[in-house]
Amino acid sequence: MSDRNEVMAQPALWGQDRMIDLFSWAALAFMAWFAVHFAAERILNDASYFLLCMVDRGGFFVNQGRWIMPLSQWSAVMGIKAGLSMNSLITLYSLGSVIVATSAFLFVRYVLKDQRAGLTVVGTQLIGVGHAVFCPVFEFYYAAPLLVACLALLKTTHIAPFPRAILFASLLFLVLSAHFLAMIVTVMILVAAGIQRDRRMARTALLVLLFHTIIRANVLSAYELRAITSLWIRLDGLGWTWILRPGRIIGHLEHAVSVYPDILLLGILFSMAMVKARAWYPFTIHLGGILVLYVLQSFYFPDGTHSVYREFVDFPFFVWVVVVPYVLWSAEVAGLRRWHRVLGVMVMARCMLWLVLSTTYVDRVEWMRDRIAAAHEQGIHRGLVAELPSFVTPHWGQVEVTPLNAMEVMLFSAEDGPSSTVVLVPMLGRSMDMDSFEREFEEKLRAEGVPLIWNSSSPYFDLPPEPFQVLR
Secondary structure: OOHHHHOOOOOOEOOEHHHHHHHHHHHHHHHHHHHHHOOHHHOOOHHHHHHHHHHHHOOOOOOOOOOOOHHHHHHHHHHHHHOOOHHHHHHHHHOHHHHHHHHHHHHHHHHOOOHHHHHHHHHHHHOOOOHHHHOOOOHHHHHHHHHHHHHHHHHOOOOOHHHHHHHHHHHHHHHHOOOHHHHHHHHHHHHHOOHHHOHHHHHHHHHHHHHHHHHHHHHOOHHHHHHHHHHHHHHHHHOHHHHHOHHHHHHHHHHHHHHOHHHHHHHHHHHHHHHHOOOHHHHHHHHHHHHHHHHHHHHHOOOOOOOHHHHHHHHHHHHHHHHHHHHHOOOOOOOHHHHHHHHHHHHHHHHHHHHHHHHHHHHHHHHHHHHHHHHHHOOOOEEEEOOOOOEEOOOOOOOEEOOOOHHHHHHHHHHHOHHHOOEEEEOOOOOOOHHHHHHHHHHHHHHOOOOOHHHOOOOOOOOOOOOOEEEO
């Protein structure tokens, strides 16, 4: 059966095609509920930085040439333009990635009529994702559904060739802009999907890749340049054999078993099915891709400590394990239905995990809100917090979350109106020089591109540049 005709032969999940749709919609509904209910908890770290920049500027914020970012921002930007409350903006921003995923699902399922692609979109948003759901702004997270849409466009016969190529090129450009790891994963998956067999689409993909590479080479940020350079520095200093040392491999396996059992199980099931069917090409592609990602990940971010950022770096593995079966596993090969059942169970398990992890993040936000209330009571607009609690998730990697984030405090405090805005930062020591601290603090914010909201013209903030005071 050809790739295009394969779309017409969709496997049944639990015996009925309708169950796939019901399950997919239930997962998307859970994601939407979670995004609304835990909106305040989901502006962790970079998420608060991006939202703060958007509110300060009154529009979109694109960082480091990642042109996909507005896709997750447009709902919050509409809220800013409409003058909605800060609480509403935080909720709309939390929904951004869910809106992207739902839009991709609607497109592949009901426009392209590809049920397996719809389920794959859902899988990319849940499988492997734990702590990262509280900072859902890493660009590959909402680029993954667009990658699935690109792959579905390669298979479809429901759209005429020219508009199909235009849609494919547009989506592919956005996916490539997400991250350099996203670019590598995308190229590998397109080759695995056999794009070279479709000359029109292959030429389109090659032109988009070339166009994107030329642009990125001219707008490469210092951050991205350091990240790419670090690969060669570690390779030169550590050598290839370092990544193959038994201790390191065992450590990675232990980490994967304890934190990513769903990724391991789905990958093993796919490999076993390919071996049983003597489908050596997809088996080799699957393992080869994992090896390439392992090498890149090891030299890019060798620290094995589990964290939110660790999940960002590991996300290419999640995408690979979920998406490769979609492009390489034909409906005739035994085991596909079983794999989809396991995928469904793992998705439900991840939903439960998000709820378990949320308790720590809820406690953290409540503590920051308590400190904001204390600042209001003491008449402090810019405060120093001397005593910081420890927030460590009891399960799933035992991630230690930074207790106090100045950008989150700015946003939370503005929920009660512009005049309620405060900024709170950790106190470095009782004997610190206040003048030096204020000067260095502002220099650090400027260097990182964080808006100085005491100088902001945004109607959401009204913070006088008063001296920092110690919060009791």
